[in-house]
Amino acid sequence: MRVIDYVKERGEYVRSEDGSLVSASKMLERFLFPSSMQYTPIGKLSGGEKRRLYLLGVLMNDVNVLLLDEPTNDLDIQTLQILEDYIEHFNGPVIAVSHDRYFLDRISDKLFVFEGNGVIKDSVGGYSDYVAYRKEAAKEMAAPAQEAKAKADTWKKTTATKLKMSYNEMKEFENIESDIEKLEAGLEQIEEDMAKEASNYSKLGELMAEKERQEAALEEKMARWEYLSELDEKIKNQ
Known part of the structure; x- marks a missing residue:
């Protein structure tokens, strides 16, 4: 089977974020398969190209929800960048499980964080926002201890230590x-x-x-x- 036939078998068009239709050929170009490659037999593709084509095949089913399980483990950096760009313009919910903080920063606007011991907390924003929130919360919790430390420092100064x-x-x-x-x-x-x-x-x-x-x-x-x-x-x- 040739590359273009594999994609068209799953969908001739997909609907973009603005509602317009994007052809299989255009989607192939977006996933780094220029027109010169679109009639190449799949058997001649590299492993990375096959994974990229399979991913596009899934997306050509005109899905309205994406569920991603550790995608950064299976995709090369180039394909991952394409997926991140696709998600950014995807008109639907995306649910991803990932340990990759950079990937989460790129795609997420809400996190469910598994903190251990059965504790799950939700946090608005990406991973960096969550880290900033944790630091701020830690400061607030440490405030009483810091106040006590300040008093101790004052006492030390008065005793010329x-x-x-x-x-x-x-x-x-x-x-x-x-x-x-x-x-x-x-x-x-x-x-x-x-x-x-x-x-x-x-x-x-x-x-x-x-x-x-x-x-x-x-x-x-x-x-x-x-x-x-x-x-x-x-x-x-x-």
Whole structure:
């Protein structure tokens, strides 16, 4: 079977966001199958091209709801970008399960977050909005503790107790900017490797897992840098 016949078998047209009809040929072009490829036998396509064609075949059924289960695990980066663009203009609800925070930021306007121990919370916006909300909530919960800490700091000042860094904190502060630069460079390298290994799903999974570990380490280092910088400023000003 040829590429165009496979798509037309599922639908000659699909309805766009504005209600107009888009032909199978135009949809193929949108999914990176130019007219020169549309009469190619499917057997001659690469693995990534076959997955892209299968995805288009599903969408050509003129679906009105999309259910996506970890789509970033099965699609190469190029196909994923096409899917994200399609979802952005899709005239219907999209329900996706994903651990990929960047994908969720691109497509979602509401999250159901599984926080563990049977707790599910809904959050308006994408993943970054949820993280910002969690940080704000944590600040509000920490306010009483911060107030108590402020009182303790006032008491320390009145008793002439001077702030100072421990030896380990001084060594950490000396090296922390270099550590952050190394982590950021490592993340850039991982993203380059992910682009190169876009069709190697086993390797891509390993790289995504390593990327999450590196991001967590970077977030922790940034928090330590902020704390130590504030402490250094207080020591200089006391």
